[in-house]
Amino acid sequence: xxxxxxxxxxxPVVLRRAPRASAEHVDRxxxxxxxxxxxxxxxxxxxxxxxFSFYFAFTRWTLFKATFIGFDNFVLFxxxxxxxxxxxxxxxxxxxTSGLKVVLGMLLAVVLSAPIIARGYLRSVTFFxxxxxxxxxxxxxxxxxxxxxxxxxxxxxxxxxxxxxGWLTDPNIAxxxxxxxxxxxxxxxxxxxxxxxxxxxxxxxxxAARVDGASSWQVFRNIILPLSxxxxxxxIILSLxxxxxxxxxxxxxxxxxxxxxxxxxxxxxxxQYQAGFYGLSxxxxxxxxxxxxxxxxxxxxxxxxxxxxx
Numbered sequence: 001x002x003x004x005x006x007x008x009x010x011x012p013v014v015l016r017r018a019p020r021a022s023a024e025h026v027d028r029x030x031x032x033x034x035x036x037x038x039x040x041x042x043x044x045x046x047x048x049x050x051x052f053s054f055y056f057a058f059t060r061w062t063l064f065k066a067t068f069i070g071f072d073n074f075v076l077f078x079x080x081x082x083x084x085x086x087x088x089x090x091x092x093x094x095x096x097t098s099g100l101k102v103v104l105g106m107l108l109a110v111v112l113s114a115p116i117i118a119r120g121y122l123r124s125v126t127f128f129x130x131x132x133x134x135x136x137x138x139x140x141x142x143x144x145x146x147x148x149x150x151x152x153x154x155x156x157x158x159x160x161x162x163x164x165x166g167w168l169t170d171p172n173i174a175x176x177x178x179x180x181x182x183x184x185x186x187x188x189x190x191x192x193x194x195x196x197x198x199x200x201x202x203x204x205x206x207x208a209a210r211v212d213g214a215s216s217w218q219v220f221r222n223i224i225l226p227l228s229x230x231x232x233x234x235x236i237i238l239s240l241x242x243x244x245x246x247x248x249x250x251x252x253x254x255x256x257x258x259x260x261x262x263x264x265x266x267x268x269x270x271x272q273y274q275a276g277f278y279g280l281s282x283x284x285x286x287x288x289x290x291x292x293x294x295x296x297x298x299x300x301x302x303x304x305x306x307x308x309x310x
Contacts, residue, residue: 128188138249153165244288
């Protein structure tokens with residue numbers, strides 16, 4: 001391809017682009033046997049349990065027999081008095097935890113990618129809560145956030161002279177308190193993904209920004225934010241799925257209480273299972289699966305289209 005221009009004396013000059021080196025075609029197809037181990041694992045760990053769960057959702061079953069009853073389990077589950085509230089709590093919990101992990105994870109990753117003192121140690125501290133079990137975290141924060149003897153409220157009383165709030169006992173803030181605990185526990189994984197995304201950005205962009213005298217905000221807005229979008233997509237999808245399906249942390253901290261203030265769909269399902277209504281709880285799991293899929297699939301397609309546009 002050519003592009004005409006002029007020299008200083010007005011003589012037309014033709015600039016020619018160097019032809020691109022023709023890359024040899026690389027055959028990326030693999031033989032059938034290469035896919036068999038992964039296919040077997042996917043079949044055994046996902047397809048078979050999913051099919052069985054859909055079947056048992058239409059039955060009244062025990063450990064020894066199953067009786068087909070059609071849609072009765074789904075009718076009963078949708079007549080559950082606290083279902084609408086638990087569904088609302090599930091959406092609030094999922095989107096809040098996901099959004100906070102995206103924002104805070106990005107900010108922490110920017111700081112921990114800079115040449116600061118004790119960067120490796122700070123990264124370890126940030127990631128450590130991910131390694132702790134949700135049960136252990138829930139029980140620990142039950143003690144720390146106890147409204148009467150908890151360390152947090154004692155510190156508030158010492159500073160302000162007033163009583164601290166009932167973090168896990170006040171219906172107005174119980175769910176938000178568990179959201180905060182979940183973010184503290186999961187922020188390390190989001191930060192790690194963002195650090196990897198920032199490290200993958202070619203250094204030439206940052207060097208060009210320094211030459212042009214760009215500010216830190218301009219570097220973040222015009223380089224880090226758009227070029228780390230694949231990491232953002234990953235954090236959004238993983239954290240949103242985890243938030244919508246969250247159960248163990250909520251159960252160990254509030255057990256869905258006080259009352260039904262922090263009940264989510266997963267905790268409603270567990271209560272039915274705990275009461276011996278196995279078919280009903282299985283139907284609830286199928287409903288939760290459909291809800292999560294209905295949210296995640298279009299969101300994933302949209303995020304993938306944005307990545308392609310970049």
